[in-house]
Amino acid sequence: MENTLLLNEQAGAAQAAVNELAGLSTLEKNKALSDMADTLEHRQRLILAENQIDLTNSRNKNLSAAMLDRLMLNEERIHQIADGLRKIAALPDPVGSGLMEVKRPNGLDIRAVRVPLGVVGIIYEARPNVTADVVGLCIKSGNAVLLRGGSEAVNTNKIISSMLAAAAYSAGVPEGSIQFIDPTDRSLVTEMLHLRKYIDVIIPRGGSNLIKYVVDNSTVPVIETGAGICHAFIDKSADKDMAANIVINAKTSRPAVCNTIETLLVHRDIAKDFLPLIADKLSKYNVEMRGCERTRAFCPDMAPAGEEDWATEYHDLILSIKLVDDINAAVSHINTYGTKHSEVIVTNDYASAQFFQNKIDAAAVYVNASTRFTDGFEFGFGAEIGISTQKLHARGPMGLNALTTMKYLINGSGQIR
Amino acid sequence: MENTLLLNEQAGAAQAAVNELAGLSTLEKNKALSDMADTLEHRQRLILAENQIDLTNSRNKNLSAAMLDRLMLNEERIHQIADGLRKIAALPDPVGSGLMEVKRPNGLDIRAVRVPLGVVGIIYEARPNVTADVVGLCIKSGNAVLLRGGSEAVNTNKIISSMLAAAAYSAGVPEGSIQFIDPTDRSLVTEMLHLRKYIDVIIPRGGSNLIKYVVDNSTVPVIETGAGICHAFIDKSADKDMAANIVINAKTSRPAVCNTIETLLVHRDIAKDFLPLIADKLSKYNVEMRGCERTRAFCPDMAPAGEEDWATEYHDLILSIKLVDDINAAVSHINTYGTKHSEVIVTNDYASAQFFQNKIDAAAVYVNASTRFTDGFEFGFGAEIGISTQKLHARGPMGLNALTTMKYLINGSGQIR
Known part of the structure; x- marks a missing residue:
């Protein structure tokens, strides 16, 4: 009183x-x-x-x-x-x-x-x-x-x-x-x-x-401010090295902050090549991976991801991974589980890049760059009071x-x- | 259910x-x-x-x-x-x-x-x-x-x-x-x-x-949207005819809407000339007037205004009137009782106009124009979903x-x- x-x-x-x-x-x-x-x-x-x-x-x-x-x-x-x-x-x-x-x-x-x-x-x-x-x-x-x-x-x-x-x-x-x-x-x-x-x-x-x-x-x-369940979607046309660099950076450079990715979505047409490659790199950064059933078909050692993983902001070196049939499935997953913070597509396809930026409902929608750039200083504002979601x-x-x-x-x- | x-x-x-x-x-x-x-x-x-x-x-x-x-x-x-x-x-x-x-x-x-x-x-x-x-x-x-x-x-x-x-x-x-x-x-x-x-x-x-x-x-x-206790302040340097036109328009042209004035504040140095003039005009428009004690010294027939009048949006042909010692008292009254909608000063003094526009905390702060202009069409927006306060x-x-x-x-x- x-x-x-x-x-x-x-x-x-x-x-x-x-x-x-x-x-x-x-x-x-x-x-x-x-x-x-x-x-x-x-x-x-x-x-x-x-x-x-x-x-x-x-x-x-x-x-x-x-x-x-x-x-x-x-x-x-x-x-x-x-x-x-x-x-x-x-x-x-x-x-x-x-x-x-x-x-x-x-x-x-x-x-x-x-x-x-x-x-x-x-x-x-x-x-x-x-x-x-x-x-x-x-x-x-x-x-x-x-x-x-x-x-x-x-x-x-x-x-x-x-x-x-x-x-x-x-x-x-x-x-x-x-x-x-x-x-x-x-x-x-x-x-x-x-x-x-x-x-x-x-x-x-x-x-x-x-x-x-x-x-x-x-x-x-x-x-x-600040709640961030962010995603990277690796399109079938993605440059695999660029995709790997972006995923590693967006997951590992500061895992406790809100612009870090929590879920990796991989187009099925690139899964066979990309999944073993990224799993190998992520394990070198001590990232714990949890995959959907179809992901685990390519990476049998990976722990299974459940429904709750898609809805979790780990704040940690943990990444859930899901194989998707196409860009529509990726957009739908992101608009369902995302917190409207930062999302990225890695692609070399003009129409996919446009579609992703138009259809994703989030504060920052990236093509071919790490979600870690969502930040007042990186945007050139010189200061930041927070990130509005x-x-x-x-x-x-x-x-x-x-x-x-x-x-x-x-x-x-x-x-x- | x-x-x-x-x-x-x-x-x-x-x-x-x-x-x-x-x-x-x-x-x-x-x-x-x-x-x-x-x-x-x-x-x-x-x-x-x-x-x-x-x-x-x-x-x-x-x-x-x-x-x-x-x-x-x-x-x-x-x-x-x-x-x-x-x-x-x-x-x-x-x-x-x-x-x-x-x-x-x-x-x-x-x-x-x-x-x-x-x-x-x-x-x-x-x-x-x-x-x-x-x-x-x-x-x-x-x-x-x-x-x-x-x-x-x-x-x-x-x-x-x-x-x-x-x-x-x-x-x-x-x-x-x-x-x-x-x-x-x-x-x-x-x-x-x-x-x-x-x-x-x-x-x-x-x-x-x-x-x-x-x-x-x-x-x-x-x-x-929309709550409007708006004021007109008539400064000592005001053109009395302009002031009267603005008060009449802002009170009587559509008394039920939110950009109408509810209280008239009059500088003491212009009160003797302006109050009888405006009271006479307002009565021709059937406006009920309620004045503070000092206002009633000039207009003895006016009903008294109480504390609750300053805090009331009448939505009607009623106007409360207060005599103030200076522009500071006017600004202080407005920032206390206003709903941050629309406020006007009628003045011919450059410094008073600037002071009023700087110190009043409201969506629209006018010099020498009716508050009735606070409107999406009048502002040139072509449409209006409401007036945010x-x-x-x-x-x-x-x-x-x-x-x-x-x-x-x-x-x-x-x-x-």
């Missing part, structure tokens, strides 16, 4: 800041970002001390080595985080840029310009670098931000966000623009999801359970523009209707 | 249609729209007969004369509805238009193109012309549509939507693209709001209670583009990361 009141106050203070925040000039915001970066570096010992507390607590809770590594900060990582803020400062400011302008027959001049969304609530899991990243993107786009990170990183996130808030405030960013929400009280997540009065959008970043909880419970508009507002990698809305400015000389 | 199963089947059939629907050419869609228009005109007697049933039932339920007029069709109105479909056919097709294209340093070619949203669910109140309008906009933008209209218009909407569906199907639009949801079972609205699997967006069109219910209960993404996805008048999303098409030559 006390926490709920505090959350309401925090969100109210954030909303109270938005008008002034929206009016900051690009120079003012860039100065704040630069000061924020400097603070993190100058006061890194304090951050590392708090991070040690989180690490010790997490070791006592038997967190996995991978989780501990994601949580751990050192001098080099803090430098990278600070540098991330400086890179955001160097990006073009989306606020105020014109989206359209028309002069109507009655003389009205109608313009649409980008403006900040207002208050952005982020609910995210363990990595502390997300804290500075998200704050940087929100401040650059003129938004206030409420940070609800993972409880494992509570002390690290708290010190980072308070340092950022202090540096921003000194640089002229209004109080209330950057706020840390206590992650030890889980009921506050649910509270946040209902603060429509103060919060303009909620962005969940994390596993599918978190995202599903947010979507099911929020009355605040949500931008869904929904269709409204933003789809695919979200840069600074995704944190803005627009308003129409209409200038007249007394027109009435 | 039986209805719920049917609704699930209908929504599933709509989702099953989206892939083929998205692939229709502009010519195919325009032919369907033209055939749909012809059908309504050729078979208008059937529509008028069903409309008579709805009118009789509604008279027996003592619906107001205004409601009966909104429900009533005649030959001329059916002609207008058909013509609306022909006008939609004449608009440019948003599907397939390019939004960006970049060649990345690694040779990847990344394009973003508009694609349909998929399945659009519309929940709307009485007017039967909305049925054809919405179907036309959805088909033109390549979306399937589920129509849940008002129960008063059940027979009229049913015959119109079945005629449109039949004409569209004959013209090559896939079955399931246009479906009528039984409005007599209210539980189906709640069911619709949870069919995330099949429905991509819900657009409520109607009163604030309907919109609030949809927003509070939907797990399907929602585009809010939210910040995500679409803001202000929504034309065909608001019914689309995009996908990235990435073409490579074997790039890996």
Whole structure:
């Protein structure tokens, strides 16, 4: 109850800041970002001390080595985080840029310009670098931000966000623009999801359970991010070496991230040549393979894949493999089991490439390139707040523009209707 | 229960249609729209007969004369509805238009193109012309549509939507693209709001209670429309005749619609001259005025306005009036009580105009023109699916583009990361 009141106050203070925040000039915001970066570096010992507390607590809770590594900060990582803020400062400011302008027959001049969304609530899991990243993107786009990170990183996130808030405030960013929400009280997540009065959008970043909880419970508009059951379809005309390179890269270069493939679909006409080749290569990368019956006819050592495999995001070095009769079967499988994230066809056939890009319903549809490119930096946006897997507002990698809305400015000389 | 199963089947059939629907050419869609228009005109007697049933039932339920007029069709109105479909056919097709294209340093070619949203669910109140309008906009933008209209218009909407569906199907639009949801079972609205699997967006069109219910209960993404507490602020430098014309137009030309003003804010330095002038004019238009204490000092006959007046959308010839000390007080009042729809300043001061447009948080911010221009046709979009009062996805008048999303098409030559 006390926490709920505090959350309401925090969100109210954030909303109270938005008008002034929206009016900051690009120079003012860039100065704040630069000061924020400097603070993190100058006061890194304090951050590392708090991070040690989180690490010790997490070791006592038997967190996995991978989780501990994601949580751990050192001098080099803090430098990278600070540098991330400086890179955001160097990006073009989306606020105020014109989206359209028309002069109507009655003389009205109608313009649409980008403006900040207002208050952005982020609910995210363990990595502390997300804290500075998200704050940087929100401040650059003129938004206030409420940070609800993972409880494992509570002390690290708290010190980072308070340092950022202090540096921003000194640089002229209004109080209330950057706020840390206590992650030890889980009921506050649910509270946040209902603060429509103060919060303009909620962005969940994390596993599918978190995202599903947010979507099911929020009355605040949500931008869904990150769930990725991605596929590679190897068409009969594919260059087999190119196909193998793409599959290896899309599965093994970072298996825990969302733009990794989970299922390989192989056209039956190329299966006899391609399946043994790719199985041999994948086994050298320690990828566990699970095949459909027809795949296992070519690779008898492979474990069987079941219905649940097609619907699983492994986040791991595991790949399910299915032999399909034609491109229609591949498209149908992908539109059934995919999460509308990233899909690729490897082909040398013009009509197949076109058909695949037209018929697949996903944020990013590739021909002859790894799905791992679905990323704000790789797309040239210079930053990324997440990868939207929904269709409204933003789809695919979200840069600074995704944190803005627009308003129409209409200038007249007394027109009435 | 039986209805719920049917609704699930209908929504599933709509989702099953989206892939083929998205692939229709502009010519195919325009032919369907033209055939749909012809059908309504050729078979208008059937529509008028069903409309008579709805009118009789509604008279027996003592619906107001205004409601009966909104429900009533005649030959001329059916002609207008058909013509609306022909006008939609004449608009440019948003599907397939390019939004960006970049060649990345690694040779990847990344394009973003508009694609349909998929399945659009519309929940709307009485007017039967909305049925054809919405179907036309959805088909033109390549979306399937589920129509849940008002129960008063059940027979009229049913015959119109079945005629449109039949004409569209004959013209090559896939079955399931246009479906009528039984409005007599209210539980189906709640069911619709949870069919995330099949429905991509819900657009409520109607009163604030309907919109609030949809927003509070939907797990399907929602585009809010239409609530409008709009204001006119008369600055001290305003041309008094221009100000009076704008206030009269914005209040009286169609008082029941959302872009009408509900509150007039008057700068204290112009109050002595302007308030008696505008009160005199408004009374000639039979506008009931409710003033704050300081307003009533100039217009002692005026009824008093209370706190609840500032928060009320009258939908009627009623106007609340408040005297404010300066532009800051006006902006603060508007950002507190407004619904982020349309706001206007009447001024001859450059800095005031700029300040107002920068500080007001609304879809449309006017200088020296009536708020009644917030409308898809007046903005030159050629059509309108509603006026969004939210910040995500679409803001202000929504034309065909608001019914689309995009996908990235990435073409490579074997790039890996």
